Amino acid sequence: GDSVTQMEGPVTLSEEAFLTINCTYTATGYPSLFWYVQYPGEGLQLLLKATKADDKGSNKGFEATYRKETTSFHLEKGSVQVSDSAVYFCALSDRSNYQLIWGAGTKLIIKP
Amino acid sequence: EPEVTQTPSHQVTQMGQEVILRCVPISNHLYFYWYRQILGQKVEFLVSFYNNEISEKSEIFDDQFSVERPDGSNFTLKIRSTKLEDSAMYFCASSDPLRDSNEKLFFGSGTQLSVL
Numbered sequence: 035g036d037s038v039t040q041m042e043g044p045v046t047l048s049e050e051a052f053l054t055i056n057c058t059y060t061a062t063g064y065p066s067l068f069w070y071v072q073y074p075g076e077g078l079q080l081l082l083k084a085t086k087a088d089d090k091g092s093n094k095g096f097e098a099t100y101r102k103e104t105t106s107f108h109l110e111k112g113s114v115q116v117s118d119s120a121v122y123f124c125a126l127s128d129r130s131n132y133q134l135i136w137g138a139g140t141k142l143i144i145k146p
Numbered sequence: 147e148p149e150v151t152q153t154p155s156h157q158v159t160q161m162g163q164e165v166i167l168r169c170v171p172i173s174n175h176l177y178f179y180w181y182r183q184i185l186g187q188k189v190e191f192l193v194s195f196y197n198n199e200i201s202e203k204s205e206i207f208d209d210q211f212s213v214e215r216p217d218g219s220n221f222t223l224k225i226r227s228t229k230l231e232d233s234a235m236y237f238c239a240s241s242d243p244l245r246d247s248n249e250k251l252f253f254g255s256g257t258q259l260s261v262l
Contacts, residue, residue: 070253077150077255078189078237123189133202134181134251136189 036061040124040137047114048145055109055140057098057124065126067091067100067107068134072121081109081122119144148172152238152254159228159261167223167257169238178221179239179251180213182206189237195221228261235259 041056059067069081069091082091087102096111107124124137151170159165171178180192193203195213212224221240225232235258239251 075255077152078239078253080250080252083250125189133191133194133204134189135191138188 036135038124038137040140043141044143046143050113053111053114057107059105059126068125069109070123114144116144150252150254152257156258162227165225167236169221171240175240175242177241180223181237182234184234230261233261
């Protein structure tokens with residue numbers, strides 16, 4: 035079945051560092067890909083998404099490109115802030131039933 | 147911005163008791179969902195609901211679980227006889243396919259269920 039694999043956390047970086055959180059997927063068909071973020075004490079929020087190969091999703095300085103050839107959707111940010119500390123989830127959507135398949139989540143800790 | 151609200155934020159119950167988790171989806175949304183996240187594990191799909199009936203459900207969603215939209219605003223998840231392994235964070239979500247497509251889900255902040 036479809037699945038999503040994320041790099042394990044926690045990932046600890048200093049403020050203004052470059053961030054990459056790896057995400058790869060397996061899927062039949064052509065899923066949409068998402069990054070969700072969960073800030074401490076809050077629910078899940080959609081961060082960005084991409085619906086087809088080579089699409090780049092972006093929001094709040096974060097970017098991810100849908101790479102069909104490598105089945106990847108890595109999350110990047112050029113300069114992280116303390117306020118980016120959260121758990122980040124990669125997910126894919128099977129368009130036949132719109133269920134979201136989730137990665138395990140990666141906790142990001144940004145130190146001042 | 148409109149949001150999905152869930153109550154209570156934390157529910158503690160004894161094994162074998164019934165619990166009802168409540169959600170108020172965004173008012174003009176048409177699809178409703180329940181997901182859960184056991185501590186340290188992945189978020190798992192439980193059920194989706196459209197037009198007053200279940201449209202999809204996972205293997206987790208067995209006879210102990212039920213969902214209901216008792217009025218025009220609430221969407222509830224009932225667990226009839228809780229087990230220890232039901233302890234998890236339960237997330238409600240809703241979507242509006244006419245505006246955002248079903249792929250954009252809006253999540254509530256979750257209900258942490260602890261079964262003792």
